[in-house]
Amino acid sequence: MPELRVGERHWSVAVGSNLLDALNQNGVPVPYSCRAGSCHACLVQCVRGLPGDSRPDALSAQQRDQGWRLACQCQVVEDLQVHAFDPQTDGRPAEVAAVDWLSATVLRLRVVPQRPLRYSAGQHLVLWAGSVARPYSLASLPQEDRFLEFHLDCRKPGEFSDTARQLRIGDPIRLGELRGGALHYDPDWHARPLWLMAAGTGLGPLFGVLREALRQDHQGAIRVIHLAHDADEHYLAKPLQAMAASRPNLSVELWTAAELPAALAQLRLVSRQTLALLCGAPDSVDAFARRLYLAGLPRNQLLADVFLPRG
Structure with missing residues (x-):
């Protein structure tokens, strides 16, 4: 059976095990959302060994060369050492600029990154509030807004949206990977x-x-x-x-x-x-x-x- 290692911890897993499940079920908290390779919340870096990958097209060639993989789309097929995305060291620092309700169920979150973030209308990124993460699309425009704006659907309970309700101006937040979706203006x-x-x-x-x-x-x-x-x-x-x-x-x-x-x-x-x-x-x-x-x-x-x- 292959051995999975994270930091000083290591354990054996069955061949073909889903990497995201193998990590979360053994006490390594890796966030996820869609489990379809779209949101990129479950990004991990393979330090030694490589998993089977169902979505090699989901990341750029540069990211793959650096060992990054989407855990939800990977299977453990050999000994593997993994570095889970750490928002404190791998994420971009930002702070909350505003939290307010646009309707009874839509929460608007505005954050200001410590360093300007280059993005285009229609892109999305992963937000980290403490150890809770969720991908959200940007509603702001870089040429006109000094903040990043997100619209959170709070109709149903959710780990991140429940946390976001408690955020206050000045609270720290971390920004994960910026990703371009299909939406843009040409x-x-x-x-x-x-x-x-x-x-x-x-x-x-x-x-x-x-x-x-x-x-x-x-x-x-x-x-x-x-x-x-x-x-x-x-x-x-x-x-x-x-x-x-x-x-x-x-x-x-x-x-x-x-x-x-x-x-x-x-x-x-x-x-x-x-x-x-x-x-x-x-x-x-x-x-x-x-x-x-x-x-x-x-x-x-x-x-x-x-x-x-x-x-």
């Missing part, structure tokens, strides 16, 4: 119709993308659609409507879950050049995507970032 799109379709807090990263498009003076029509459980959860309705009032090419539609079937049925493309960016829970993104494909949107003109539930 200046080459400036004349094309742009649809931004979000469910719940999937609106956060698309709000950043929208602001980037407006900052670059996007000339095509921009259609923003936000799907919420009910009308009270359209948590960015006022700023979106204010932006639409000053930009004739921007329209905003606020849908509720009860209205979704009828609203989707009426969805029509005005141009085959339309680009669609989708974000939110899997069922909502799937519903958006299916309707867009039926309406004639080419698949390569749809970009989606799915918020996977904790596995």
Whole structure:
């Protein structure tokens, strides 16, 4: 049986054991969220030996050369020595700048990194509050905001969101790996119709993308659609409507879950050049995507970032 070693600790595990489970079940706390290789919360560094890897494409060549792997996607196949990501030494220091509620269930967290962080609208990173970690998409814009902004869905209990409720201005927080998802704004799109379709807090990263498009003076029509459980959860309705009032090419539609079937049925493309960016829970993104494909949107003109539930 292969031996797994972390620091001074070592133990035997069955061949083919999932690395994340082998660590957590033996007292090495490695955080995780999606267990699908998307969130990067379970990043570990292989110091000696290499595991079997189901998602070699999930990390950059440089990260892999340095031994970094996603524990949830790895199997122990030989003796392996691992360094678990330590937010105190591997993370970037930051502090809480603001914590406030945008609705009854959406908590806005703003943090200021000790050193400026280079990022683009639509990216996400792992936040560490003490030993608790969770990946979140950025809702801020680097060219305009001095802080990093995140929108936390607190409808259900969660280890990180429960911790975030207790955060106060000035509290320390650590930033994990910055990662680029599918969502972004390309200046080459400036004349094309742009649809931004979000469910719940999937609106956060698309709000950043929208602001980037407006900052670059996007000339095509921009259609923003936000799907919420009910009308009270359209948590960015006022700023979106204010932006639409000053930009004739921007329209905003606020849908509720009860209205979704009828609203989707009426969805029509005005141009085959339309680009669609989708974000939110899997069922909502799937519903958006299916309707867009039926309406004639080419698949390569749809970009989606799915918020996977904790596995």
